[in-house]
Amino acid sequence: MANLQISQGKYREGFSTVDKALAADPQNILALISRLKANTHLKNIVAVEQDLDYIRQLDPSLAEQCANKANALFMYGNLRGDAAMIGENYRKAIEKYPFNAKFYYNLGVFCYAMQDYGTALENLDLGIGFKPYNIDYYLLYRGMTNQQLGETKESKQDFRKALKFNPENTEIKKQLKKLQTS
Numbered sequence: 001m002a003n004l005q006i007s008q009g010k011y012r013e014g015f016s017t018v019d020k021a022l023a024a025d026p027q028n029i030l031a032l033i034s035r036l037k038a039n040t041h042l043k044n045i046v047a048v049e050q051d052l053d054y055i056r057q058l059d060p061s062l063a064e065q066c067a068n069k070a071n072a073l074f075m076y077g078n079l080r081g082d083a084a085m086i087g088e089n090y091r092k093a094i095e096k097y098p099f100n101a102k103f104y105y106n107l108g109v110f111c112y113a114m115q116d117y118g119t120a121l122e123n124l125d126l127g128i129g130f131k132p133y134n135i136d137y138y139l140l141y142r143g144m145t146n147q148q149l150g151e152t153k154e155s156k157q158d159f160r161k162a163l164k165f166n167p168e169n170t171e172i173k174k175q176l177k178k179l180q181t182s
Contacts (some may be wrong), residue, residue, distance in 0.1 A: 101130035
């Protein structure tokens with residue numbers, strides 16, 4: 001609810017919803033992500049840093065909470081400074097529940113951002129093995145990872161396969177065109 005309110009620019013209502021959610025569950029990372037999103041949009045850097053510091057101190061027990069903590073730090077934190085904590089929480093999520101394709105995807109995208117392409121490829125492959133509903137994004141990142149590894153043929157195959165799942169995805173089209181013109 002808070003995320004919808006914030007997306008619609010209803011910040012006061014969104015902050016109120018977040019406050020209620022956090023009063024009920026102080027470890028509600030999704031509520032904190034909503035508030036991070038709003039404060040980032042409003043350029044309230046002090047509030048963003050306060051929420052990030054709070055999130056860094058949380059010790060989630062459920063797989064989804066671990067992934068949400070990593071997502072919050074990956075999206076809004078300091079990528080280099082929070083890298084160890086981000087990777088650790090994605091790995092904890094996978095350890096707690098190894099059958100969630102999204103956890104492997106998130107870790108793969110994070111590893112890609114950290115330029116650890118071998119680990120990115122490994123995790124994206126594992127995620128794809130679960131046949132996720134949004135497989136085009138997995139294939140997009142695997143294609144970009146293969147491209148970084150110099151595997152042009154595999155990269156093109158991934159992009160073409162991704163387009164079969166989502167022919168309207170402009171990022172996939174852009175990546176494929178870039179490969180074909182180079």
